[in-house]
Amino acid sequence: MDVVTRAEAADLLMTAYGTKQPVEPLVDKYPALTLDDCYQIQLLQITQRVAAGARIKGHKVGLTSPAMQRQMNVDQPDFGHLLDDMFHLEHLPIPADEYLQPRIEPEVAFVLRRDLRGPGVTVAEAAAAVDFVLPALEIIDSRIRDWQIGILDTIADNASSGGVVLGSTPTRLGAVDLRLSGCTLRRNGELVGTGAGGAVLGSPLNSLVWLANTLGARGVALEAGHVVLPGSITASVPVAPGDSFTAVFAGLGSVTARFAKET
Numbered sequence: 138m139d140v141v142t143r144a145e146a147a148d149l150l151m152t153a154y155g156t157k158q159p160v161e162p163l164v165d166k167y168p169a170l171t172l173d174d175c176y177q178i179q180l181l182q183i184t185q186r187v188a189a190g191a192r193i194k195g196h197k198v199g200l201t202s203p204a205m206q207r208q209m210n211v212d213q214p215d216f217g218h219l220l221d222d223m224f225h226l227e228h229l230p231i232p233a234d235e236y237l238q239p240r241i242e243p244e245v246a247f248v249l250r251r252d253l254r255g256p257g258v259t260v261a262e263a264a265a266a267v268d269f270v271l272p273a274l275e276i277i278d279s280r281i282r283d284w285q286i287g288i289l290d291t292i293a294d295n296a297s298s299g300g301v302v303l304g305s306t307p308t309r310l311g312a313v314d315l316r317l318s319g320c321t322l323r324r325n326g327e328l329v330g331t332g333a334g335g336a337v338l339g340s341p342l343n344s345l346v347w348l349a350n351t352l353g354a355r356g357v358a359l360e361a362g363h364v365v366l367p368g369s370i371t372a373s374v375p376v377a378p379g380d381s382f383t384a385v386f387a388g389l390g391s392v393t394a395r396f397a398k399e400t
Contacts, residue, residue, distance in 0.1 A: 138167060138174040146174075147181035150294055153280035159237050162285050163293055175292035176355075182295060183218045194364060195219040196352070197275065198344045199296040200288070201368030202336040211288045214338070216348055217296025219364060225276075225302050230397035236278045236299050239376040241394065242369035243322045243384035245315055245334060245341045246273035246303055251361045253345075255353025263346045264310055266359075272304035272392040274384055275366055277373055301366065304392030313388035316340045320370045322384045330371030341367040 138146075146163055153160050163178075164170055187193065200206055201214045225231050233239065250268035278299030281290050291297045315334040322330035338344045344367030349359055359365060374382070379398040385391040 138169060138171065142167065143174060143177050144181060146293060147178045147185070150178070150280050151182055151185060153237070157234070157237055159280055159282040162281050162287075162290050164287065164289050170289050170293075172289065172292065175289045178293040179217065179295050183220070186220060191220040191222055193218055194221050194224065195366070196348060196359065196363070197296055197298055197366040198348050198368045199277075199291065201338045201344050202332070202370065211291070213288060214344070214347060214368065215288060215292045215296045216351060217292075217298040219298065219301060219366070223298065223300045225300055225394070227302050227304060228393055228395055230395050231276070231300065231302075233376060233378040233396045233399070236276065236376070237280060238284060239276050239278045239299055240373035241322070241324075241376055241382050242275045242277055242373045243320050243330070243332075243371055243386070243392075244273045244275050244366045244369055245318070245337075245386065245389065246271045246301075247341070247345055247365040247367065248307070249359055249361050249363055249365065252358050253349045254358035255350035258346055258349040258353065260342055260346055263342055263349060267310045267345070269307035269309055270313075270315070270389065271307055272384060272386045272389045273366060274302045274382060274392050274394045275369065276300035276302070276376065276394070301364070302392055302394040303364070304390055306390030308389050315342060317387075318389060319387045320384055322371055322374065322382065324374060324380055324382050329374050332370035334370060336370050337368040344368050
């Protein structure tokens, strides 16, 4: 795919953000689309948003659990960018109409104490770079109509990023075994998902290593103070206006996301 066509694809997705109207899968319009094309299309959009005043505050890894890979019909992780305007305060109402077709995912968020640059990062180096972890809820969203996505479309669409709600109970990495930490997800008080950290590539820490090395191969480092979302512990759950979601993580506390009712 040439530079002009990549820019055209990026503009399609940017327009979907603005109009709140999803587009058809890019793979239908651009059959020759490659993995690298899609990451370049993602980066073009991030560059535009940063130029308009947004700031990069971290990264996310998606499609790391068997549940999410089955749900989205993919077989490998991907990554996207987290921008400052994606972060919502816990318990405050989130306008559901900011999103096209939102879903929620419970995750363990890493906050980095120092930069982490791959390739060649080990689990030991990744653990040493983590300042603390927080319970988190990620709002995923898709600019592709009806979530008709494979790995290529979701990468181009910033790994289906939407928003983030962080809990307020920082925990040191050594205080909890993330592999065994269980999670329950409730929507309006009803249990809608359960899982444990081991669902995320065997451990959320493995996801952090994967991200550091994958970005490092592209000349990008994870930065001190940034947030990394390593992937969902459960399958994602659709969001409707007025919904309230609470995820409780063993050893990490809880986090709640409230969505405003329709007006």
